[in-house]
Amino acid sequence: MKTNILYPIYILWLRQLKRYFRSKSRMIGSLGQPIVFLVALGFGFGSIFAKAGGGNYIQFLSPGIIAMSIMFTAVFSGIELIWDRQFGFLKETMVAPVSRMTIMFGRTLGGATTATIQGIIVFIITIVIGFRPDIFAVLWGLLFMFGIAIVFTAFGTAIASTMEDMQGFGLIVNLVNMPLFFLSGALFPLNTAPAFIQWIAFINPLSYGVDGLRGAFTGVSLHLISTDALVITGITILFLAVGAWLFSKVEV
Amino acid sequence: MDSSISVKNLTKTFKGGLVAVNNISFEVPKGSIFAFLGPNGAGKTTTIKMLTTLLHPTSGTLTLNGMDPVKHPHDVRESFGIVFQDPSLDDELTAYENMFFHAGLYGVPRSETPAKIEDMMKFVELWDRKDSLVKTFSGGMKRRLEIARGLLHTPSILFLDEPTTGLDPQTRNYIWNYIKKLNEERGLTVFFTTHYMEEAERSAHQVAVIDHGKIIASGTPASIIASTGTQNLEDAFIKLTGKNIREQEAGGIDQLRQMRQAWRGGRK
Numbered sequence: 001m002k003t004n005i006l007y008p009i010y011i012l013w014l015r016q017l018k019r020y021f022r023s024k025s026r027m028i029g030s031l032g033q034p035i036v037f038l039v040a041l042g043f044g045f046g047s048i049f050a051k052a053g054g055g056n057y058i059q060f061l062s063p064g065i066i067a068m069s070i071m072f073t074a075v076f077s078g079i080e081l082i083w084d085r086q087f088g089f090l091k092e093t094m095v096a097p098v099s100r101m102t103i104m105f106g107r108t109l110g111g112a113t114t115a116t117i118q119g120i121i122v123f124i125i126t127i128v129i130g131f132r133p134d135i136f137a138v139l140w141g142l143l144f145m146f147g148i149a150i151v152f153t154a155f156g157t158a159i160a161s162t163m164e165d166m167q168g169f170g171l172i173v174n175l176v177n178m179p180l181f182f183l184s185g186a187l188f189p190l191n192t193a194p195a196f197i198q199w200i201a202f203i204n205p206l207s208y209g210v211d212g213l214r215g216a217f218t219g220v221s222l223h224l225i226s227t228d229a230l231v232i233t234g235i236t237i238l239f240l241a242v243g244a245w246l247f248s249k250v251e252v
Numbered sequence: 253m254d255s256s257i258s259v260k261n262l263t264k265t266f267k268g269g270l271v272a273v274n275n276i277s278f279e280v281p282k283g284s285i286f287a288f289l290g291p292n293g294a295g296k297t298t299t300i301k302m303l304t305t306l307l308h309p310t311s312g313t314l315t316l317n318g319m320d321p322v323k324h325p326h327d328v329r330e331s332f333g334i335v336f337q338d339p340s341l342d343d344e345l346t347a348y349e350n351m352f353f354h355a356g357l358y359g360v361p362r363s364e365t366p367a368k369i370e371d372m373m374k375f376v377e378l379w380d381r382k383d384s385l386v387k388t389f390s391g392g393m394k395r396r397l398e399i400a401r402g403l404l405h406t407p408s409i410l411f412l413d414e415p416t417t418g419l420d421p422q423t424r425n426y427i428w429n430y431i432k433k434l435n436e437e438r439g440l441t442v443f444f445t446t447h448y449m450e451e452a453e454r455s456a457h458q459v460a461v462i463d464h465g466k467i468i469a470s471g472t473p474a475s476i477i478a479s480t481g482t483q484n485l486e487d488a489f490i491k492l493t494g495k496n497i498r499e500q501e502a503g504g505i506d507q508l509r510q511m512r513q514a515w516r517g518g519r520k
Binding site: 004007008010011012014015018019022023087088089091092093094095096097098099252 | 304305306325326327329330334336338339340341342343344345349353354356357358359401
């Protein structure tokens with residue numbers, strides 16, 4: 001029996017999708033945060049934002065919230081690795097005749113797909129709330145959504161590879177996620193922010209995701225969309241490599 | 253006779269100097285049932301991990317079906333099935349899905365997969381529960397499913413690490429009937445560990461006893477009983493390994509983890 005590489009990747013991807021669609025509570029529960037942000041911030045700050053000359057805040061905020069929900073879901077999908085290690089399923093995959101790289105890719109692709117689906121659901125909610133994206137740019141938007149998902153799933157897998165307990169993972173992830181989100185330009189325009197925030201945003205992968213998504217959906221962005229796409233691609237490769245390396249060291 | 257498993261001067265030393273397995277050698281003949289016995293922390297699981305490609309030996313040679321697990325891990329993995337000491341099923345999936353995903357990972361031809369799954373699930377009498385989520389299964393049902401899953405890619409060797417721990421006598425009996433049937437009808441080589449000495453006495457053709465990382469006795473159950481001048485394998489085992497209760501020692505890797513955690517904690 002000679003296994004081709006793509007089928008095991010597909011199998012691991014399929015497993016994560018099945019688990020995702022079966023866990024309705026996870027799906028619905030993770031929609032709470034983006035909805036609260038959209039409603040509270042979008043409607044709460046909307047008039048101030050407009051008075052300050054920023055235009056329609058929902059239009060500005062929505063891509064940021066979509067990016068946030070994708071990032072949070074993607075990073076947290078790393079917890080499934082810890083889960084699988086604790087409940088033994090990881091061993092089953094580790095003795096299968098497939099390389100660790102294949103396992104890592106399959107898992108990352110699965111986690112990224114569920115995070116993208118989550119992003120699409122939030123995208124639909126933003127439209128209900130009043131977001132009006134350029135409908136021809138939706139394909140670009142989807143690509144950016146998937147890009148953000150891959151980057152942060154690989155990131156979550158990398159962290160999870162070095163950790164044993166779920167509580168610890170949750171704490172570390174929150175510690176990282178929150179500043180990445182708040183300093184990404186998701187909530188306020190970066191070009192008018194103080195220089196140190198601009199510097200942090202400059203090295204924050206999420207800011208390129210948010211900017212690219214906003215550019216695709218509304219035509220307004222800080223960088224060229226192609227620059228955002230290039231940076232996201234570069235970070236994806238870097239994080240996948242680091243994730244794969246750390247995953248190759250996992251002991252079961 | 254041909255050997256399914258051949259181990260020569262195998263040693264595993266963990267970082268930090270813990271010698272979990274110390275220069276052991278043994279042969280498992282093709283088509284035999286082999287019991288690998290020892291108290292907690294004796295080196296059983298470390299040995300199984302080396303045989304099943306999860307750990308690299310520090311020194312010594314080992315072959316499975318003539319292949320080296322270090323050099324040809326993928327070929328070796330295709331040639332054995334394993335039931336781990338702890339459950340390794342995905343609880344959120346159905347029994348059938350667990351089987352299907354295993355087939356996919358092991359490269360079982362897609363055209364043969366449904367028939368093979370049906371064959372194995374009928375063999376362990378779980379076919380009527382194929383669409384139930386595994387989390388609804390009892391411990392015994394999970395074990396049976398794991399055995400079926402371990403055999404799905406038609407390996408020639410089956411590893412069973414304490415397959416009957418925590419199960420009631422009826423289920424244990426059931427499971428041993430399956431294993432013996434597989435051995436007799438399909439010529440499967442079985443390598444198992446257990447703490448139930450009567451299981452080894454009843455089912456194993458060959459036995460090896462490991463303690464403190466060294467093999468201290470091996471042969472047929474009858475020969476070990478005879479050489480120790482005891483009545484049964486349980487008495488022989490206690491005579492060989494002593495009466496003291498072993499602390500539930502963490503395995504080598506667990507010990508390393510504890511050391512690492514202590515070290516990390518100390519830096520804070």
